[in-house]
């Protein structure tokens with residue numbers, strides 16, 4: 103599992119570069135770029151932080167099927183994970199952040 107950056111959606115806000123604990127992300131020509139995707143350990147911080155859904159995880163065959171994509175939609179109270187499978191089906195899981203201990 104590794105991140106991908108859809109540069110067409112990136113507005114160069116730099117929020118992902120600020121939150122990556124490994125300092126793997128940087129801006130090049132006002133677009134987010136990852137130094138080496140192999141160094142990403144999948145903490146999901148950048149996926150949750152991006153306001154434009156420009157960063158997502160690509161899933162392996164054992165995690166939702168090859169070609170699947172995992173997006174995050176973060177709001178004040180909820181975090182919604184959106185799984186887009188290669189066959190076109192979608193699943194959503196919403197977590198109430200104020201009741202995180204219940205999960």
Ligand code: SF4
Pocket residue numbers: 105121122123124125126127136141142143144145146147148149
């Ligand atoms: S998932 Fe975590 S480690 Fe990987 S690039 Fe994003 S913030 Fe950095």
Ligand code: SF4
Pocket residue numbers: 107111112113114115116117118119133134151152153154155156157
């Ligand atoms: S948080 Fe999203 S929009 Fe902002 S720089 Fe990173 S990828 Fe681009």
